[in-house]
Amino acid sequence: MISNIKPIYLLSDSQLLFSRDTTGQYFLASVKDDIGKVNIKAVYIGWSNGNQPEFYELFKEGMKNLQIMDCRMISSEFTATDKQDLQHADLILLAGGDVIAGWERLSETGAAGIIKERYVSGAVLIGISAGAIQLGDRVPFAADNESVEMMKLVPYIIGAHDEANQWSDLKKAVHLSGTEGIGIPFGTGFKYYSDQRIEIINKDKELFYYIR
Template sequence: MDKRVKPIFLLSDSKLLFYKRDDDFLSRIKRLMHQESQLEEIKSAYIGASNNDNPQFYEIFESAMQQIGVRNCRMIKSNPDTDDTIFLKSAGIILLAGGDIEKGWDIIKRNGWDKIIIEKYSQGAILIGVSAGAVQLGVKGYRADFEDEEKEIGFDTLQLVPFIIDVHANDDWHNLSKQVKLEDGQLKGYGIPYGAGIIYYPDKSIEAVRFSCTEIVINGENVLKSII
């Protein structure tokens, strides 16, 4: 793995962007970016495709970035202009926001952002996924319709994090367990509860942040859940 590659940050929601402690989430990002460039020079791109480019959610992102001295922020519109694309290609931080997983993914694919995001990651950009964005950084996304128990509900996503991710579910991770089972035990699943996050490191290790998360694996016909 290229030494420039940095951890990927998966958040259940935006709470961790403002969580304060000695080694808080934003402080980690600040240290990572400060190793390579001055913070005021860093470009931070926000992809709100999953939430219809809601300006209120972008303001939350912008406020979080300002806390660590990153002020050159931009929403990359779902119907991007040339300046949006240029900014995304030069960003040192890219955040994929929450909302509708499938809708957001369709827009990401349509605009060719998946290829840009993967390339930027290999070049050392920090990737942050919030809610739907966290799922999109993993191996599989979910469709909204879970009524048909036999229907394959997953679709391929960025696959930069080699696990199936789900966030803030209130059903004991039923849908996550279902998707892991559909993969015949070839993939692990991780459920991230409200207020929590997972950091995926370049050496393929993971760290739960703030609250414990749930790991799901399949052993034969059994769904095994453990806490990390």
């Protein structure tokens, strides 16, 4: 089963859905190879941004760049059809927005558990900003010296585009929990493999590693 597990893509923002490397290839071109099939079903979860339709349209445009045309938006009502679409997805993208608001809905609907099941079964996961944080260990900020645990599919506290503040929230979360952190600057991201390898996607930018 372990050999079927695909990498997780953690992105600071949506730029990499449209950006190309110096050879003209899309940075996320490897997504199709990772999935390893022709007819790919991709789903978008925008619960962190209140299901704003313009962000789903960005998702579809980004998928079109990768020749992935079968796209669905999972509504926050999480109907029986939504659940079925999620259970059969080859690619699942968690969008940015409000980390906690999105996480609460993922938890109370059981969607977080389904996402974990799909990951183990071979789906590729992509998290953008809040979505990247939700795939990590816990939120990179804390209230009353406590931080909310996330899916823990990536064993790091993830911070996104907070370089202007020198990753202050991420540093605090690392000190409180003892869990290592990775900050993802604007315009970049990384692939996390099940053997704990990390591959930077846009090597023009460096990740911020923080160890207690």
